[in-house]
Every structure is written in structure tokens, then in C-alpha cells.
Amino acid sequence: MRRAHTVQQVRAAEAVLMARLPEGTLMQRAAAGLAATCARLLPRVYGSRVLVLAGSGDNGGDALHAGALLARRGASVRAVLLAPERVHAAGLAALLAAGGRVTADQGEFGRADLVLDGIVGIGGRGGLRPEAQPYAALERRGPVVAVDVPSGVDPDTGEVPGVALRADVTVAFGTYKPGLLVDPGASYAGVVHLVDIGLTLPEPAVQAWQHADLAALLPAPSAESDKYRRGVVGIAAGSARYPGAAVLAVAGALRGGAGAVRYAGRAAEEVVRRFPETLVSEGGPAAAGRVQAWVVGPGSGEGAAQALAEALASPVPVLVDADGLTELARTGPAALAGRTAPTLLTPHTGEAARLLAGVSGQAPPAADDLAAARLATARRLAAAYRATVLLKGSTTVIAAPGGAVRVNPTGTPWLATAGSGDVLAGLAGSLLAAGLDPLDAATAAAYLHGLAGREASAGGVPVTATEVARALPGAWGAVRG
Ligand SMILES: NC(=O)C1=CN([C@@H]2O[C@H](COP(=O)(O)OP(=O)(O)OC[C@H]3O[C@@H](n4cnc5c(N)ncnc54)[C@H](O)[C@@H]3O)[C@@H](O)[C@H]2O)[C@@H](O)CC1
Ligand SMILES: Nc1ncnc2c1ncn2[C@@H]1O[C@H](COP(=O)(O)OP(=O)(O)O)[C@@H](O)[C@H]1O
Numbered sequence: 001m002r003r004a005h006t007v008q009q010v011r012a013a014e015a016v017l018m019a020r021l022p023e024g025t026l027m028q029r030a031a032a033g034l035a036a037t038c039a040r041l042l043p044r045v046y047g048s049r050v051l052v053l054a055g056s057g058d059n060g061g062d063a064l065h066a067g068a069l070l071a072r073r074g075a076s077v078r079a080v081l082l083a084p085e086r087v088h089a090a091g092l093a094a095l096l097a098a099g100g101r102v103t104a105d106q107g108e109f110g111r112a113d114l115v116l117d118g119i120v121g122i123g124g125r126g127g128l129r130p131e132a133q134p135y136a137a138l139e140r141r142g143p144v145v146a147v148d149v150p151s152g153v154d155p156d157t158g159e160v161p162g163v164a165l166r167a168d169v170t171v172a173f174g175t176y177k178p179g180l181l182v183d184p185g186a187s188y189a190g191v192v193h194l195v196d197i198g199l200t201l202p203e204p205a206v207q208a209w210q211h212a213d214l215a216a217l218l219p220a221p222s223a224e225s226d227k228y229r230r231g232v233v234g235i236a237a238g239s240a241r242y243p244g245a246a247v248l249a250v251a252g253a254l255r256g257g258a259g260a261v262r263y264a265g266r267a268a269e270e271v272v273r274r275f276p277e278t279l280v281s282e283g284g285p286a287a288a289g290r291v292q293a294w295v296v297g298p299g300s301g302e303g304a305a306q307a308l309a310e311a312l313a314s315p316v317p318v319l320v321d322a323d324g325l326t327e328l329a330r331t332g333p334a335a336l337a338g339r340t341a342p343t344l345l346t347p348h349t350g351e352a353a354r355l356l357a358g359v360s361g362q363a364p365p366a367a368d369d370l371a372a373a374r375l376a377t378a379r380r381l382a383a384a385y386r387a388t389v390l391l392k393g394s395t396t397v398i399a400a401p402g403g404a405v406r407v408n409p410t411g412t413p414w415l416a417t418a419g420s421g422d423v424l425a426g427l428a429g430s431l432l433a434a435g436l437d438p439l440d441a442a443t444a445a446a447y448l449h450g451l452a453g454r455e456a457s458a459g460g461v462p463v464t465a466t467e468v469a470r471a472l473p474g475a476w477g478a479v480r481g
């Protein structure tokens, strides 16, 4: 599991450690880890040209100390001081003593074999200041290594409020920061290396699960299992107009670990033709047999209101997607008030905007603004609807009403294809029916769906939602190892 901590959490942990250690110890540890990563990135350190961009704080100090270590190994190190009057004095002294030099020549950026971005770290706010902005647009020859955080990226949120410096590698100290895991910030971080500096940290603000975390969680039948004990997932999706959404949601659900899939809706004929293993009925959720979880909304069209009301009236977990979300946004959180079982909402940013309008009673915010602030959006929705929220898009973020947040590290932009969300909804619903709680079901579904999308698009080929569903068993296999 990758754990990310907020600036406040990091500073608190740092304060405890600094009180025990001689001054400068933490920075020495950080600089040593940073220099070691740089040395691995360079074909050879001796004779390489390294440029340090040093801001006014400790982030600049780390970069200058790492520059000094590289200079001692024979690199030709130059430093641009973005705020010379407030530069980290000990860092600069170390660099100069090791043979490094200060420069004001921007051209060094394009000539460097490696650039260290020490402009700002966890003290940075509000994008790059004007004096640093030109570096974001300059041609580069070697990799840019961000010190702790790519400068200009908000460490706590991943928001990029102005210009930021795109890194090839980020060396993070002590822990990941949420902004390194969530787009748009994550896309500026490149490959993230973690350097242990000895911090003792509390529960992380954000988690990103990996194969091993998921393997421990995915349902598996035992000798005593039968199809009912494995869980039955109900799919209330599709309509005469959109039968495909029903087929795709069922395709996802059949590969999600439940023992049976029950379909309730207008596209029963198409569903059975494609998947004869499905139990079908023509009516809505109220008229269907028992299930352990409902998925409602994909392609439901005009039937969405009725299907949603019936599913929400049931005592089992309900996943609301697509047209179901549009319907829910009309009533707002009040529609969930009487529920006795958990609810999982799976909006993209357009649906998230409608859901927020359903809370405020005002015009929906712009979807692009919500995409730029994914963590805040998912948290707001989870709190307002008292439901778990899986916010789809370039980084899928999952927020539980109690405050837990997970971000999904798998996925590919190739998943942005019609119907892939329907597959995800079916898959997540199936995991809910198999007994996972909404946070785990959403985490596992996003992860497997993202892996399947990558597998199906391997080599950079377009994928269809059907192919994503077909790749799901392979994704389970990869996770299970
Ligand atoms: N907290 C820790 O546990 C450790 C921190 N270390 C380093 O210290 C860094 C934090 O240092 P600081 O607290 O001095 O903060 P920074 O170095 O991140 O920022 C310092 C100053 O930059 C200015 N600034 C803020 N936003 C800016 C912007 N957008 N553009 C230009 N200047 C801006 C402000 O005047 C601020 O005081 C970490 O990111 C890390 O690199 C490490 O040395 C080791 C341990
Ligand atoms: N830029 C992107 N990068 C990665 N994944 C994306 C991107 N855009 C969309 N996705 C993923 O593609 C899927 C699309 O779902 P959705 O928007 O509901 O589409 P549909 O309604 O057509 O099924 C989601 O899993 C979402 O997270």
C-alpha cells in the first residue's frame, strides 16, 4: 500500500524527530537519498552537468546539499537561486565548498544532464511564482528530478493552481503526499521514489492500494460455498433504448465474484442472449427475487426514477450510477435519508456536478473545475450524501462518508470509452453482493477495471467496453499472483 500524508501530518512527525536529533540531520538524510537517486539516473556522475533550481526554503536546502554530494563525486553542478537573499545558507555553503557554482544563466537548464527542482516543497502554495515560471516551458536534455514535490503542485490536493514544473522523477521524503497520487498533480510527478528519513507517521490521509492489499480482500469460494452464499447481485440497468448498458453491466457483474447475477429491466432478452447464465425478470427491483446488492442506473433512461426508488427502498447495499445519479441529483441527499444499508455512488465529474447542485440548489459547478479538484469533490459528495463515492476520471478517487480516502493507481485513458463505466458498475455491485463493504468494493472494482483496461489496451490500442469486461479474469489472476 502506498500511504500519503498531509503537510500538517508530515510537519508534526518532523517536529517530534527534530527535537531528538542534532540540527540538520533530517536534511542530510533527505539530501543523501536524493543524491543517490540522481546518481542512478545519470550514466555516470563524474563529468555530468547538474543544475539545481533552489528556492528560498528547506526544499532548496535539500537540493543544494544533494548538489554538493554530486559535486564531490565529480559532477559539474550549477545552482540558480530563485530568491538569493533568502537562500538556504548552509546548503549554499556546502555546494560552494564542494566546487559548485551559482549561475543566473537560464540556458544551463537545456544543457544539464539532470535538473534538481528544489524551488518549493511542502511549503509551496499557489503555483510557481513569476521568476520560476520560464523553467516550466524550457526545452530539457536530461531528466528533471523533483525534490519532495514537483514545484507548483499542491502537496495536499494534487491541484495545480497555476504553472508547475513537470518532473520525470520525484523523490519524496518520508511519505507520499496526496498530490503525488492524484491528478493533475500526479501527472507532474513522474515516477515517485520514496526516501525513508525515519519519520513516525499517523494513519495516512490517503491510501493507494497495490496488488497485495487487494489479493487479501478479493472474495474466493470455499468448499461450503453455494451460489447464494457467494452473493446474488441485482442489475437494474438498460432500457428498450439502451439495451447495451444492461449487457455491459451484467458482463462486469459476472466477473465480480458474486455467485449469481439477477437482471431486472427492459433488456432481458438481449441480456440472456449474450449471457444465458443470468437470471432475468422484466419488472423492476421490487418485483425481482432476493439479492444481496443492487446496481441501478446504467442506461436506465426514463425508467431510472422508478428503478432507483425501488432499489433504495430495499434493505441491501445499492450502487447508483449514470441515469440513477441524474435522478438522485433531482432529489438530493434526502432520497438516501431512510436507508438502512450503505449506498455507493459512482459519478464521473459531470454527474458529480449535478449531485452537488442537488445539494446546493444552485447551478451545477463546471465539471472541469471538479476534475481539477478531485479529492475535494469526492470528499464533499461523500459528506453531503453520507454515501461512499467513487469519482471516475483520470485518477479515480474513492471517499467514504467517515473520511477514509483511497486513490486508484491502475487505469489508462483508453478506458474513456462508451460503456466502460457500465462494466465498472456491474463489477463493483458484484463485489458488494459478495460481501465487501462499499469502500473495499469500490477500491477493488476500480483497481481490477483499471488493470483490465491496461491489459486490453496493451501496446497502445483502442479498447471497447466489452473487451475490458473480457480482460477482467486476467486482472483477477494478476492480482492473485
Ligand atoms: N518536513 C520534513 O519532514 C522535512 C522537510 N524537508 C524539506 O523541507 C521542505 C519544506 O521546506 P519549507 O518549509 O522551508 O518550505 P518550502 O521550501 O517548500 O517553501 C519555502 C518558501 O517558499 C516560498 N513559497 C511558497 N510558495 C511558493 C511558490 N509557489 N513559489 C515560490 N516560492 C514559494 C514561501 O516563502 C515559503 O516560505 C520539504 O518539502 C522537504 O524538501 C527535508 O529537508 C527533510 C524533512
Ligand atoms: N482520462 C482518463 N484516464 C483514465 N481513466 C479514465 C479517463 N477518463 C475516463 N476514465 C475511466 O473510464 C471509465 C468511463 O466511465 P464513464 O464515464 O461512466 O463512461 P460510460 O458512461 O460511457 O460507461 C471510468 O472507469 C473512468 O474512470
Ligand SMILES: [K+]
Pocket (backbone or CB within 6 Å): 059, 117, 118, 119, 120, 121, 146, 147, 148, 149, 150, 151
Ligand atoms: K520541489
